[in-house]
Amino acid sequence: MKEIQNLTPLFDIIRQHNPSFSEELAKNNPDLANVAMGKRILGDKEIIQDDDNKIEVYLQVANEAAIAAKDNIDKIRAVIDRKTKTVGRFGLAVGILTSFSMAVLLGAIVNNNEALVLVTAIIAFLSSILTLSGVYIETISGGEGSISRGKEDLLLIMDKLAQANSCYLVAKAQSDTNKALASLIMFNDVAEKCLLTGTRIGIKVS
Amino acid sequence: MESLHSTRKIFTSCISVIFCLLVSFSSVFLSFEAHAFGGFVSILKNLGKNADVVKTLDHLGPLADQLNLISSKNSESIYAIVENGERLEAQVWSKGEIVERVDIANPSGITRFLNHYRHLQFHIPEKDIIKYQSAFIKVAEKGKIDINLLTDSGSIFPIISRISNNGVGLAVQESNYISYALDAWTKRALLQEYRMADLIERMHIIVMVNKADLKQRTAFVNAFGKRVSLVDSEAALNSELMALDKQFAVLIGHVEETNFLLKGYDGQPLIKIPVKDVHNIIDENNSVALMMGCKIGCKTSLTGAEADIDALNVLTGIKSGVITDTPIQFLEILAKEIGPLHIDKDILGRLRVVADSNAKSEKKLVIGSSMVMSAEVLLPKRMPHVYSPGMTIFLYFFNLLFGWLILWTISKGNGITFVWERYVLVGSRIKYNLSKPKSIYHILIILLCGPYFVSVSLLIAFFIIPFMIIMKIISWISPIPYPSYIFYRLRWLPFYFIYLIVLSVKLTFKKYGDLNEGDTKSDAVV
Numbered sequence: 001m002k003e004i005q006n007l008t009p010l011f012d013i014i015r016q017h018n019p020s021f022s023e024e025l026a027k028n029n030p031d032l033a034n035v036a037m038g039k040r041i042l043g044d045k046e047i048i049q050d051d052d053n054k055i056e057v058y059l060q061v062a063n064e065a066a067i068a069a070k071d072n073i074d075k076i077r078a079v080i081d082r083k084t085k086t087v088g089r090f091g092l093a094v095g096i097l098t099s100f101s102m103a104v105l106l107g108a109i110v111n112n113n114e115a116l117v118l119v120t121a122i123i124a125f126l127s128s129i130l131t132l133s134g135v136y137i138e139t140i141s142g143g144e145g146s147i148s149r150g151k152e153d154l155l156l157i158m159d160k161l162a163q164a165n166s167c168y169l170v171a172k173a174q175s176d177t178n179k180a181l182a183s184l185i186m187f188n189d190v191a192e193k194c195l196l197t198g199t200r201i202g203i204k205v206s
Numbered sequence: 207m208e209s210l211h212s213t214r215k216i217f218t219s220c221i222s223v224i225f226c227l228l229v230s231f232s233s234v235f236l237s238f239e240a241h242a243f244g245g246f247v248s249i250l251k252n253l254g255k256n257a258d259v260v261k262t263l264d265h266l267g268p269l270a271d272q273l274n275l276i277s278s279k280n281s282e283s284i285y286a287i288v289e290n291g292e293r294l295e296a297q298v299w300s301k302g303e304i305v306e307r308v309d310i311a312n313p314s315g316i317t318r319f320l321n322h323y324r325h326l327q328f329h330i331p332e333k334d335i336i337k338y339q340s341a342f343i344k345v346a347e348k349g350k351i352d353i354n355l356l357t358d359s360g361s362i363f364p365i366i367s368r369i370s371n372n373g374v375g376l377a378v379q380e381s382n383y384i385s386y387a388l389d390a391w392t393k394r395a396l397l398q399e400y401r402m403a404d405l406i407e408r409m410h411i412i413v414m415v416n417k418a419d420l421k422q423r424t425a426f427v428n429a430f431g432k433r434v435s436l437v438d439s440e441a442a443l444n445s446e447l448m449a450l451d452k453q454f455a456v457l458i459g460h461v462e463e464t465n466f467l468l469k470g471y472d473g474q475p476l477i478k479i480p481v482k483d484v485h486n487i488i489d490e491n492n493s494v495a496l497m498m499g500c501k502i503g504c505k506t507s508l509t510g511a512e513a514d515i516d517a518l519n520v521l522t523g524i525k526s527g528v529i530t531d532t533p534i535q536f537l538e539i540l541a542k543e544i545g546p547l548h549i550d551k552d553i554l555g556r557l558r559v560v561a562d563s564n565a566k567s568e569k570k571l572v573i574g575s576s577m578v579m580s581a582e583v584l585l586p587k588r589m590p591h592v593y594s595p596g597m598t599i600f601l602y603f604f605n606l607l608f609g610w611l612i613l614w615t616i617s618k619g620n621g622i623t624f625v626w627e628r629y630v631l632v633g634s635r636i637k638y639n640l641s642k643p644k645s646i647y648h649i650l651i652i653l654l655c656g657p658y659f660v661s662v663s664l665l666i667a668f669f670i671i672p673f674m675i676i677m678k679i680i681s682w683i684s685p686i687p688y689p690s691y692i693f694y695r696l697r698w699l700p701f702y703f704i705y706l707i708v709l710s711v712k713l714t715f716k717k718y719g720d721l722n723e724g725d726t727k728s729d730a731v732v
Contacts, residue, residue, distance in 0.1 A: 043500020
């Protein structure tokens with residue numbers, strides 16, 4: 001099963017989600033032992049193995065990959081939701097501060113209190129800057145860890161996962177080894193994107 | 207009363223002289239370098255232990271004495287092949303005596319002799335095994351060979367025969383993890399020099415890894431930051447290799463046959479380049495390469511692993527090894543993580559030259575193309591771990607100067623004698639009459655040794671010990687080794703802070719006057 005030995009992201013997300021499946025896979029398939037257990041062996045280990053059950057292994061791995069990918073998507077979505085809420089709360093707090101300082105500023109102007117005018121004006125200015133920069137970073141610049149970028153990635157991953165899943169179901173129905181292999185490669189792509197997006201928004205890769 | 211007084215004076219003077227001399231000579235050990243301090247501590251720790259080993263190392267010179275000692279400790283007979291004048295002879299030792307001698311006419315006789323007695327275990331002196339290497343290889347080619355190498359210092363190391371792409375060769379098994387090619391064994395002193403700090407500064411790690419393998423990529427970037435380059439195409443690899451300049455390059459990649467090979471997910475090779483070619487490019491750039499791939503040590507004549515290795519274990523090994531002092535310590539730690547490591551002569555001279563290129567004063571060594579030759583010429587058999595005389599003298603006078611600065615500060619202008627009596631000879635009631643010519647040696651001692659004693663004591667108490675403790679704690683809690691390494695490079699800073707603190711204390715309390723001034727005046731002349 002040399003064809004799938006290189007699909008390291010796929011086996012990484014499976015191992016993160018279900019370590020016991022990876023251990024079982026390594027035990028039953030010596031040629032997949034290293035990749036299933038997350039090792040990066042820098043050589044070519046020649047293991048002659050009967051590949052009669054190839055299709056079964058492919059389908060098992062694909063099934064587990066689909067579950068692991070969904071789990072990863074849920075984690076990413078949870079982080080993005082949390083970040084969105086945090087940014088919203090922060091925006092609200094800064095907005096209140098701006099409004100309040102503006103009110104005080106007006107009062108100070110009416111009462112001709114120069115010191116208070118200066119202080120509240122500075123506070124109002126800083127809070128406005130914070131609001132503007134937060135909005136710019138999150139919505140316009142689309143930086144590495146931004147929420148909008150995360151949401152875009154999430155949509156892309158879900159799209160790819162749907163394609164991989166349908167390919168897997170067709171392969172399962174037709175018992176087609178080539179289609180099963182193709183579905184694994186597609187799941188690998190999903191896994192790679194999951195790990196990449198996860199890393200961007202601060203989920204640790206183990 | 208007068209005689210008692212003079213006796214006490216002589217006694218105190220003698221003690222002072224001995225004490226000051228001891229302190230002065232301690233500069234060899236108690237310099238500010240942490241590793242020298244560590245060496246001193248290890249000597250103290252080993253005092254009284256391993257008496258046999260010490261005896262073997264220190265008192266056994268001639269080969270016969272070594273064989274005598276070894277055979278007297280073994281219940282079975284010891285078989286040795288030694289050069290006796292112009293001829294070679296096999297000796298059988300039992301209970302400390304030669305019980306049989308067999309004349310071996312010439313080197314070709316070794317082959318005949320060993321083939322006949324191949325079931326026995328032989329001890330061969332280091333110089334003979336290297337001299338008659340080809341004869342031993344001929345025996346090894348026919349199968350297992352049971353030979354031990356007997357070093358000049360009386361240590362014994364097994365010789366193993368190993369099969370590589372270049373055929374059968376002999377190697378010295380120094381430990382479970384490290385084996386040396388015979389040619390490299392004689393020059394292993396180059397790996398025992400304190401050069402790792404310089405090498406780490408010039409270390410660059412190149413990892414051949416797929417773009418999608420985030421786990422590996424993240425692990426390397428988190429561990430080594432800008433010191434790591436991740437490549438996934440031949441163009442990127444070539445560009446990284448060409449950019450190396452007098453650097454310690456660690457190449458990590460998948461090896462098949464004798465090529466670095468990186469495959470895409472479709473099975474197509476993204477990188478395929480012979481290991482030898484990579485080595486040659488690095489060599490041309492005056493750099494040294496440590497190739498990390500499966501069985502490189504067996505597949506090529508280069509230093510490398512002898513079994514399958516895991517890239518993530520290589521990462522852990524390098525991370526653990528960066529705070530070592532010598533290249534061999536680094537390689538041992540690496541080998542413990544990844545498995546057996548074979549050391550060949552390809553890295554020996556180059557490691558030294560690359561490390562030297564970090565020191566401004568020795569840049570001339572790497573100018574020109576004869577870098578390997580320049581290193582070969584300088585090869586000693588065993589490198590002593592002591593400072594050069596110039597360095598020792600520099601450290602002595604530097605410490606002296608620092609000590610004087612400290613004393614000048616704390617004495618508040620009361621002079622040398624006051625400081626000597628107040629801080630060095632604490633509690634002594636003996637005073638010196640410095641107006642007498644006889645007392646001139648006292649002045650010399652005070653000038654040359656007193657401040658040194660104070661500065662060394664201060665350094666040990668306030669700098670070296672806290673520094674080592676803090677460095678250890680940082681290395682425990684830090685996820686990456688760099689903080690402690692940076693701390694190590696900045697080890698001089700606290701040294702100056704101590705002086706600044708003392709100076710500020712002096713200035714702060716100046717307004718209260720010199721409380722000891724009255725005492726000094728009353729003790730001035732006895």
